[in-house]
Amino acid sequence: MTRPGASPKTEQLTPGSGLSPSGSTPERVPGTAKCTGAEIVWDVLASEGVDVVFGYPGGAIMPIYDAMHQRSIRHVLVRHEQGAAHMADGYARASGKVGVCLATSGPGATNLVTGIATAMLDSSPIVCITGQVSSSLLGSDAFQEVDITGVTLPITKHNYLVTRAEDIAPTLREAFFIARSGRPGPVLVDITKDAQQATTDAALPPRPVLRSGYRPDLSPSEASLERAAELIAAAERPLIFCGHGIVKAEASALLMELVEKTGIPVASTLLGLGAFPALHPLSLGMMGMHGEAWVNNSIQESDLIIALGMRFDDRVTGNLKTFARKAKKIHAEIDPSEVNKNVTVDVALTGDLHKTLTGLLPRIQRRTCTRWVEHINSLKGTASVRDIQYMPHNGRLHAAHVIHDLWWLTQGKATMVTDVGQHQMWEAQYYRHERPRQLITSGGLGTMGFALPAAIGARFAKPEEEIWLVVGDGGFQMTASELSTCAQEGIKLNVAIINNGYLGLVRQLQQLFYDNRYSATPLHNPDFVKLAEAHGLMGLRVSRREEIPDAVAQARSSPGTTVIDFRVEQEDVVYPMVPAGADLDDMIRRPEPGNEAQGTRQWTSGAV
C-alpha cells in the first residue's frame, strides 16, 4: 500500500530545531563510513539540535556512553534516573525544545517511570533513550532486563524497542518528531546492547518518514471557526480559559490580541499561568480548586467559556454536573480525544492553537465587556481583605509572605519552579507570572520531588535567567540527592524550602475533613542548612519575615546553589479551596483576619 502520508508539506516534516548539525559537529560525517549504533545515537542527537542530555550509565548502555567521548553535547550525571527524566522535562518546559535523558536497562529504566508519567500528563516533549540487554537475551529474564516498552506503554506517547543498528537513526528521528509535534509527549527508545555495538553504513535519514497513521497537523474547520465567532459576538458574560496549550503552541501573543480585541477576561489553569500576563487588567488569575473565589464564581455565572489549550481537568471544574451550567462552551484543543471527554462542548476547534487563533481573530468583531468585568472586579473586595498578604503581621513567617516577598525582591522576573503541595498553590497565588514558561510545575501527575531536578533542567535551557525553586520539606527530600548534581555541575539555583514540618497539603485535608487526625503527615526533617553545606553549597535559615530580604540577597549574590530553609507557620491552610468533587463555587473561604491559623471551616456558598 502506498503510504497516504508519504508526501505531505515539507514544513510538517522538518524538525523544529533544524536538521543540519549545529555547533556540535561530530568528528565524522554521518553515513559516509561504517559506524556503530552507539555513534549513530549521538549523530542523531546532534542533528536534532540537542545540546545537553541527562543520564546515568550502566551495563546495557555502555556503548552509547563510550561513544560520548569527543562529542560536544554536554552530559549531566544525575544521582537517580527519576532526576534525569525530570531534568529533561524541566529543560523541555523551559525551552520549548525536546529534552533528552539516558538510562541503562532494568532498574535504570524503571527509575525513569515517574518522570515519564509526569511528562505524559503535562504533555512535555522528552525523548528517553534506554539501554536494553542484547537481543539474544530478550525475554530470558537476563541480568537487569525489564520489558520497559511494556512498562511504559500507558505513560508514553509512543515507544520503541530497537534491535538493529540500521534502525536506530530512523527510529530516533521519528521519536523526536512524535515527541514535539501534535500534542507533545514523552517517547521512549529502548536500544539493545548488540544494536548499539553493531556497525552499519546506513546514512542518517534527513527527515523522519511519516507514518501513515500519525497526523498531528490538525486545523479546525471553517464552519466551526465561524460558529465560534458568532458565539463570541453574542456573549454577554464571556470568559477565556488559558491553558498549557497556549504555552505549547507559543500562542501568547495571539491570545493577547484576542483579549485586546474583545475585552474578555482571562482565567488561567495552573499550567497556563504566565501565558497571559498576571498584571494585565483582564487577568483574573488561577481558577479551580485553589483559585480565587471571584474567578470560580465568574465561571459559574458566565454565559460563554472559550477554553484554549486546556482539558477541563477535575481540579479545574469541581463537580461536573454543576460546572458552568449557564455557559456555552468553545473548546480549542489539539487532541481530539480531549474534546467532549469531561465537558460537553458547543463548538470544538480541534487543532494547533496557533492556527486556530490565527483563523479565529479575523472573524471576530471588536467589542468590550465593560459591565461584566466591573461585576467580576466587584467580587474581589472582601476576599482581598481576608488575604493573608494584606493582614497585619507580627513578624512571624507565613508561606504567602515568602512567595510575595520573593516576587517583590526578584521584581517578578525569576523563572519559578515548584514542587507539589501547599507551597505550589501559594506560589501560584502570590507570584505574578508575566510570561510563558516562567512557571514550571507538575500539574497533571502532581509529582512530589519534581522541583529540584526540573530546575536543573531549566537551568540548562535558560543559562542567563534567575531561577528559584519553591519546594516543600516533604517533596524536597524525595530528590534532594540532586543537590549533589548541582554541586558537581557547578549549577546556580536558588532553593526556597517552605518548611512547615508537615506533608502540608495532606495535613490540610486531615485538618479539614478528618478531624485533625494527622496520620503520617508530621515530618522529622534533617537540618537543611547542614545538608546544603554537606554538598559544599550555601545554606541559610529564615524564621521571621524581616529576615527574608537579606537571605534572598545573599542567595542571589552567591555564585553557587543556595538553599534557604524558610521555617513557616506550621498549620497554615491554602485558601480558598473547593473540596474534591464539590461545586466550583462551593468554596471554603479565607478566615476572618486574626484567625488565620485556624481557618474557617464554615462553608459559604455563592456570593462573597
Added chain:
Amino acid sequence: MTPQPPPRTFIVHVEDRPGVLSRVISLFRRRAYNIDSLTVANTENASLSRITLVMAADEREARLLEANLYKLIEVLYVEHATPQGQVSRELALIKVRASEETRPAVLQVCEVFRARAIDVTPTSMVMELTGAPDKIDGLIEMLRPHGIIELARTGTVAMARGPQSPLTALLETPPPGKAA
C-alpha cells in the same frame, strides 16, 4: 440502574508490527472495559492487520475510544461498524457427546443450522459452524442437552457492506476521526 449498553463492533486497521495489539488492548484495559470478542489477523496487505473488537459501550464511550485509538501511531483507520451497515461472522468448533443412539438427532439439529461434522468417534462428534454470532448461540443451546465436551469460538469478524474499503478512501482523504 443504567441499562447495559449495546454491544458495538470496532474494526481497527493497524500496521503489522510487534506490540501493536497490546497497545490497542491497553486502551480498553486501562478503562476497565470488558472485551466480548477480539479477532486479529493479517489482511490482503502484508504490512497491515485487522482487529475486530466487540464490546458494550454507549455512544459517548464509543466516540472517545475511537478518538483514543486514533492517538496510537500504528492505527490507520477505525471503523465503528453498525449492525445494519456490516456483515459479521464467527466460526465455532463444538465437541458434543454423541452415541450411536443420539448421533442422528445431533446431526439433524446441525443440518438445520448448516453445521458440518468434521470428526466422529463412537462417543463424540466435532461440529463446525460459521455464521452470525447469534446463530452460533442457537446451535449451542440446541446441542447443550446432549452434553458439550468442548467449545471453541473465534470471535466476530466483521466487514462493512458495499464496494468500498475504508483504506481505499483513506488514500484519497483523511479519515474523519483525524480531522476536526
